[in-house]
Protein backbone atom coordinates (compact mmCIF):
# COMPACT_ATOMS: atom_id res chain seq x y z
CA UNK A 808 0.00 0.00 0.00
CA UNK A 809 1.18 3.54 -0.76
CA UNK A 810 2.51 5.35 2.33
CA UNK A 811 0.08 8.27 2.00
CA UNK A 812 -2.92 5.95 1.50
CA UNK A 813 -1.81 3.98 4.54
CA UNK A 814 -1.66 7.17 6.61
CA UNK A 815 -5.22 8.01 5.46
CA UNK A 816 -6.54 4.57 6.44
CA UNK A 817 -4.83 4.52 9.85
CA UNK A 818 -6.19 8.04 10.55
CA UNK A 819 -9.66 7.04 9.32
CA UNK A 820 -9.71 3.97 11.58
CA UNK A 821 -8.63 6.02 14.63
CA UNK A 822 -11.35 8.62 13.88
CA UNK A 823 -13.94 5.83 13.50
CA UNK A 824 -12.87 4.36 16.85
CA UNK A 825 -13.14 7.76 18.57
CA UNK A 826 -16.44 8.57 16.79
CA UNK A 827 -17.96 5.24 17.85
CA UNK A 828 -16.72 5.67 21.42
CA UNK A 829 -18.46 9.05 21.49
CA UNK A 830 -21.61 7.50 19.94
CA UNK A 831 -21.72 4.82 22.64
CA UNK A 832 -21.14 7.44 25.34
CA UNK A 833 -24.00 9.56 23.92
CA UNK A 834 -26.32 6.57 23.72
CA UNK A 835 -25.47 5.39 27.23
CA UNK A 836 -25.87 8.83 28.81
CA UNK A 837 -28.95 9.80 26.74
CA UNK A 838 -27.16 13.12 26.21
CA UNK A 839 -27.14 13.99 22.49
CA UNK A 840 -25.60 17.46 22.83
CA UNK A 841 -22.53 16.29 20.93
CA UNK A 842 -24.38 14.55 18.06
CA UNK A 843 -22.88 16.94 15.46
CA UNK A 844 -19.38 16.24 16.82
CA UNK A 845 -20.03 12.49 16.50
CA UNK A 846 -21.53 12.92 13.00
CA UNK A 847 -18.65 15.03 11.64
CA UNK A 848 -15.93 13.00 13.32
CA UNK A 849 -17.34 9.91 11.61
CA UNK A 850 -18.10 11.56 8.26
CA UNK A 851 -15.05 13.82 7.85
CA UNK A 852 -12.71 11.61 9.88
CA UNK A 853 -13.70 8.05 9.04
CA UNK A 854 -15.56 8.32 5.70
CA UNK A 855 -13.71 11.21 4.01
CA UNK A 856 -10.22 10.11 5.10
CA UNK A 857 -10.96 6.56 3.93
CA UNK A 858 -12.09 7.92 0.55
CA UNK A 859 -8.86 9.95 0.31
CA UNK A 860 -6.95 6.75 1.08
CA UNK A 861 -8.76 4.86 -1.69
CA UNK A 862 -8.12 7.73 -4.12
CA UNK A 863 -4.38 7.93 -3.36
CA UNK A 864 -4.03 4.16 -3.57
CA UNK A 865 -5.73 4.30 -7.01
CA UNK A 866 -3.57 7.24 -8.15
CA UNK A 867 -0.05 6.55 -6.81
CA UNK A 868 1.47 8.97 -9.36
CA UNK A 869 -0.33 11.79 -7.52
CA UNK A 870 0.13 10.29 -4.04
CA UNK A 871 3.91 10.62 -4.43
CA UNK A 872 3.69 14.34 -5.11
CA UNK A 873 4.12 17.09 -2.55
CA UNK A 874 0.67 18.56 -3.21
CA UNK A 875 -0.92 15.26 -2.12
CA UNK A 876 0.97 15.31 1.21
CA UNK A 877 -0.01 18.96 1.67
CA UNK A 878 -3.67 18.03 1.03
CA UNK A 879 -3.70 15.16 3.54
CA UNK A 880 -1.87 17.29 6.12
CA UNK A 881 -4.32 20.12 5.60
CA UNK A 882 -7.33 17.78 5.72
CA UNK A 883 -5.97 16.37 9.01
CA UNK A 884 -5.43 19.84 10.45
CA UNK A 885 -8.95 20.89 9.47
CA UNK A 886 -10.46 17.86 11.25
CA UNK A 887 -8.46 18.74 14.36
CA UNK A 888 -9.80 22.29 14.19
CA UNK A 889 -13.40 21.59 13.17
CA UNK A 890 -14.21 18.72 15.55
CA UNK A 891 -13.23 20.49 18.80
CA UNK A 892 -14.68 23.65 17.22
CA UNK A 893 -18.12 22.02 16.84
CA UNK A 894 -17.85 20.69 20.40
CA UNK A 895 -17.13 24.18 21.78
CA UNK A 896 -19.96 25.67 19.70
CA UNK A 897 -22.45 23.02 20.83
CA UNK A 898 -21.45 23.45 24.46
CA UNK A 899 -22.23 27.15 24.05
CA UNK A 900 -18.64 28.29 24.65
CA UNK A 901 -17.40 29.82 21.38
CA UNK A 902 -18.07 29.53 17.65
CA UNK A 903 -14.62 30.89 16.69
CA UNK A 904 -12.82 27.57 16.30
CA UNK A 905 -15.75 26.05 14.37
CA UNK A 906 -15.61 28.98 11.93
CA UNK A 907 -11.84 28.61 11.43
CA UNK A 908 -12.24 24.83 11.11
CA UNK A 909 -15.04 25.24 8.54
CA UNK A 910 -12.89 27.43 6.30
CA UNK A 911 -9.91 25.10 6.69
CA UNK A 912 -12.15 22.15 5.75
CA UNK A 913 -13.57 23.76 2.63
CA UNK A 914 -10.12 24.98 1.55
CA UNK A 915 -8.67 21.50 1.92
CA UNK A 916 -11.59 20.15 -0.14
CA UNK A 917 -10.85 22.82 -2.78
CA UNK A 918 -7.31 21.50 -2.95
CA UNK A 919 -8.68 17.99 -3.38
CA UNK A 920 -10.85 19.20 -6.28
CA UNK A 921 -7.67 20.44 -8.00
CA UNK A 922 -5.88 17.17 -7.23
CA UNK A 923 -8.67 15.03 -8.67
CA UNK A 924 -8.49 17.08 -11.89
CA UNK A 925 -4.68 16.77 -12.01
CA UNK A 926 -4.88 13.01 -11.47
CA UNK A 927 -6.65 12.43 -14.78
CA UNK A 928 -4.28 14.69 -16.70
CA UNK A 929 -1.04 13.21 -15.44
CA UNK A 930 -2.39 9.67 -15.78
CA UNK A 931 -3.33 10.12 -19.42
CA UNK A 932 -0.35 8.21 -20.81
CA UNK A 933 -0.79 5.34 -18.35
CA UNK A 934 -3.07 2.32 -18.65
Ligand code: HEM
Pocket residue numbers: 823826827828830831833834839842845846849850853854
Ligand atom coordinates in the same frame (compact mmCIF):
# COMPACT_ATOMS: atom_id res chain seq x y z
C1 HEM B 1 -20.60 2.31 17.82
C2 HEM B 1 -21.11 2.92 16.79
C3 HEM B 1 -22.07 4.09 16.86
C4 HEM B 1 -22.94 4.47 17.86
C5 HEM B 1 -23.17 3.81 19.21
C6 HEM B 1 -23.64 5.65 17.39
C7 HEM B 1 -24.58 6.36 18.13
C8 HEM B 1 -25.22 7.49 17.69
C9 HEM B 1 -26.15 8.26 18.48
C10 HEM B 1 -26.57 7.96 19.92
C11 HEM B 1 -26.56 9.31 17.72
C12 HEM B 1 -27.50 10.44 18.13
C13 HEM B 1 -28.83 10.33 17.49
C14 HEM B 1 -29.64 11.60 17.75
O1 HEM B 1 -29.14 12.55 18.41
O2 HEM B 1 -30.77 11.66 17.28
C15 HEM B 1 -25.91 9.19 16.43
C16 HEM B 1 -26.07 10.06 15.38
C17 HEM B 1 -25.38 9.99 14.19
N1 HEM B 1 -24.42 9.05 13.85
FE1 HEM B 1 -23.79 7.55 15.00
N2 HEM B 1 -23.19 5.96 16.14
C18 HEM B 1 -22.22 5.03 15.76
C19 HEM B 1 -21.51 4.99 14.59
C20 HEM B 1 -21.65 5.88 13.55
C21 HEM B 1 -20.89 5.83 12.31
C22 HEM B 1 -19.82 4.78 11.97
C23 HEM B 1 -21.32 6.87 11.54
C24 HEM B 1 -20.91 7.30 10.17
C25 HEM B 1 -20.14 6.61 9.34
C26 HEM B 1 -22.36 7.56 12.30
C27 HEM B 1 -23.04 8.66 11.86
C28 HEM B 1 -23.97 9.33 12.58
C29 HEM B 1 -24.67 10.51 12.07
C30 HEM B 1 -24.49 11.16 10.70
C31 HEM B 1 -25.54 10.93 13.09
C32 HEM B 1 -26.49 12.13 13.06
C33 HEM B 1 -27.81 11.65 12.55
C34 HEM B 1 -28.87 12.75 12.55
O3 HEM B 1 -28.54 13.93 12.50
O4 HEM B 1 -30.05 12.37 12.64
N3 HEM B 1 -22.51 6.94 13.51
N4 HEM B 1 -25.10 8.08 16.45
Ligand code: HEM
Pocket residue numbers: 842843844846847850851854855908909910912913
Ligand atom coordinates in the same frame (compact mmCIF):
# COMPACT_ATOMS: atom_id res chain seq x y z
C1 HEM C 1 -16.95 22.71 6.18
C2 HEM C 1 -17.44 21.56 6.59
C3 HEM C 1 -18.78 21.41 7.26
C4 HEM C 1 -19.48 22.28 8.03
C5 HEM C 1 -19.10 23.69 8.45
C6 HEM C 1 -20.71 21.63 8.42
C7 HEM C 1 -21.70 22.21 9.22
C8 HEM C 1 -22.82 21.59 9.64
C9 HEM C 1 -23.84 22.16 10.51
C10 HEM C 1 -23.83 23.60 11.04
C11 HEM C 1 -24.77 21.22 10.75
C12 HEM C 1 -26.03 21.34 11.63
C13 HEM C 1 -25.71 20.81 12.99
C14 HEM C 1 -26.85 20.92 13.96
O1 HEM C 1 -28.01 20.69 13.58
O2 HEM C 1 -26.58 21.24 15.14
C15 HEM C 1 -24.36 20.02 10.04
C16 HEM C 1 -25.03 18.83 10.06
C17 HEM C 1 -24.65 17.71 9.36
N1 HEM C 1 -23.57 17.59 8.52
FE1 HEM C 1 -22.13 18.96 8.25
N2 HEM C 1 -20.74 20.37 7.89
C18 HEM C 1 -19.57 20.20 7.16
C19 HEM C 1 -19.20 19.09 6.45
C20 HEM C 1 -19.94 17.92 6.37
C21 HEM C 1 -19.56 16.78 5.58
C22 HEM C 1 -18.29 16.70 4.72
C23 HEM C 1 -20.51 15.85 5.77
C24 HEM C 1 -20.63 14.45 5.21
C25 HEM C 1 -19.66 13.80 4.58
C26 HEM C 1 -21.51 16.40 6.68
C27 HEM C 1 -22.63 15.77 7.14
C28 HEM C 1 -23.55 16.31 8.01
C29 HEM C 1 -24.66 15.56 8.57
C30 HEM C 1 -25.01 14.10 8.28
C31 HEM C 1 -25.35 16.44 9.41
C32 HEM C 1 -26.58 16.12 10.27
C33 HEM C 1 -26.02 15.52 11.55
C34 HEM C 1 -26.36 16.25 12.80
O3 HEM C 1 -27.53 16.42 13.07
O4 HEM C 1 -25.43 16.65 13.54
N3 HEM C 1 -21.11 17.68 7.01
N4 HEM C 1 -23.18 20.28 9.39
